[in-house]
Amino acid sequence: MKKCVIYARYSHGPNQTEQSIEGQLMDCSNYAKEHDLTIVKTYTDKAKTGTNDNREAFQQMLRDSAKGLFDVVLVWKIDRFGRNREEMALNKVKLRKNNVQLITVKENIPDGPEGVLIESLMEGLAEYYSLNLAQNIRRGLNTNALKAKVNGGHVAFGFRISKDHHFEVVEELRPIIVEIFTLYDSGWSFKDICDHLNAKGIRTSRGNRFNKSTLRPMLSNVKYIGTYKYKDVVIENAFPAIVDKALFDRVQVRLKASLQHRQAYRKKVVYMLSGKIFCNKCGAPYIADAGTSKSGKVYNYYVCEDKKKRKNCKNRTYSKDVLDNIVIKTTLKYVLTADRIEKIADNLIRVNEKRNESPYLSKLICDKAESEKKINNILSAIEEGIFTPSTKERLLALEEEVKNLEAAITEENIKKPPLTKEAVLWFLNRLKKLNYSDEQCKDQLAKTLIHSVLIDDDRVIINYNYTNNDGITAFAECSSDSKMVETRGLEPLTF
The missing domain is CATH 3.40.50.1390 (Resolvase, N-terminal catalytic domain)
Structure with missing residues (x-):
């Protein structure tokens, strides 16, 4: 078990x-x-x-x-x-x-290739509907922002919220904030400053000890020079400055240099096909590998695990960029086309019909229909001349009930985005327009559409997360120069 x-x-x-x-x-x-x-x-x-x-x-x-x-x-x-x-x-x-x-x-995500694609869709649509829901909230928040009012969230060290919901400086903490900026400007490290503050018993606004993750955002917070910022709203001199502008600017220069050094040191290589590539000769997975030339340049590869560890397999090793580009170009050119996107959407909707609907949503819809029926009955009675003092009161109550049920239905649909054809088309067309020079976008494409990739020397076989009408998983077979050789589940193509 x-x-x-x-x-x-x-x-x-x-x-x-x-x-x-x-x-x-x-x-x-x-x-x-x-x-x-x-x-x-x-x-x-x-x-x-x-x-x-x-x-x-x-x-x-x-x-x-x-x-x-x-x-x-x-x-x-x-x-x-x-x-x-x-x-x-x-x-x-x-x-x-x-x-x-x-x-x-x-959500009862089905098994099989379409299950992976539907799950990816639900993730994307959850984010999409979450952003849509946030638009109404943002209107009120932007109104507050234009008045430099607090819009919720964590209150920075050295501030408190006034009775009229504006930021107010805690004067007794002013010297500590100035000291923190001064120490960093004079060359102290994050660790040394944190140790200094913790030794003196000073705690963050949450009551915790200072550490690097709390100190860095604090040193870049424009509130300390009296600037209010919320999204695109920026109001200078919104409240008294704690730190001198010249000192703040010097700290930002040092922070930027430190961040650039960290990013260069920690630059992460994303292998979009990691866990999805297999050797068509020995069956072993392909693993990520890297090597450095005499000039110091780093080269990234996909190599058969058996070839790498036991030297038995002779299958081809692929440059990461070369294989990634083969998969991306093939997918964009032959899979994410207008007609095929339409077919994938239709297929996903058919598969998705097997998923369980929300019982709560069904009840809300039934309750709304019942209330509307009662409203129609009252209107029919009024037309027949039947009208009492309580009739109007009951009618207004039912209309308010329908209004509340409609709001609840909308909210439930936002929680569980409806997998409509329109939503699927939006999602797949969004994939088509991503910037594939960005590693994270490559990774998103692979997670959504690529089921597996088989390597057989110059042959690259790409299996996709959807099936054609006879239930066979769609795949494309390419040569190493990215030209299509054979397809199944895709219309036959000739070159």
Whole structure:
């Protein structure tokens, strides 16, 4: 019997309560019973946003996944796991590396190639609808911003919120902030400054000890020169400055130099096909490899694991850039075309019809229909001349009820983005327009569409995450110079 854990989360909002988590836990527990899974632990984050992964219980769950304590993570829906696509992808990779499976119990993602594509779609649409929902909230926040008012979030060290919701300087902390900027400007390191502050018993605005991650954003915060900033709204001299502008500017120059050094040192190479490439001769996976020439230039490769470790296989080693480009160009030219995108969308909608609908959404729709029926009955009675003092009151109450139900239905649809053909077309066309000189965009394409890649010397066989009408997985076979040789699931092409 496999061991599982449950992760549940609710965010801030008028309809988000602890009952939201209780409902998630109940559904996940029922799923575990039905699928013979033993629940060993539950992780919950209350009143936490899903737009980033800075959640205590979530991070603890990721750390525990590396200890081999469980095999499966159950979440209610994919948007409970997160709404930021890039962070979700990275966190799912962490789980996979730890041999832990992620299951969304209410979205019933189907098995097979289309399941991977639908899951990727749901991640993208969760982010898309989250951004749409945020637009209405932003209108109010921008109004506050134009008045230099606090828009929520963490209040920086040295400030507090006044009664009229403006930032107010805590005068007793002013000398400490000036000292921090002065020490950094004079050459002190982050570590030395943190040790100095902690030794004096000074704590951050959250009551924690100072560390590098709290000090760096503090040194770049324009509030300390009296500037209010929210999104595109910037108001100078919005409140009294704590730090002299000349000192602040010198600190920014040093911070920028330090960041550029770190980025150059920590530059990460993303192997978009990692875990997806296999040798068609010996069956071993291809692994990431790198080498440095005499001139110091670094070259990145995909090499057969058997060839690398045991010297048995003679299959070709590919430059990372060459193989990545073969896969990207083939996919863009022969898969992400207007007619094929249309066919993929139709196929996904057919597959998706098997997924369970939200029982709560169904109830809301039924309740709305029932209330509208009652309104029509009252209107019919009025037309017949039946009218009492309570009739108008009852009619207004029903109209308000319909209005509230419509809002609840809209909110539920935002939580679970409807997988319509229009939404699928938006998502696939978005993939087509990504900037593939960016490593993260390459990685997104591979995670969404590429099922696997087989290498046989100069032959490159790309299997995709969708099937054609006879149920055979679509694939494209290319030569190493990226010319199509054979296709299946794609229309035959001749060169």
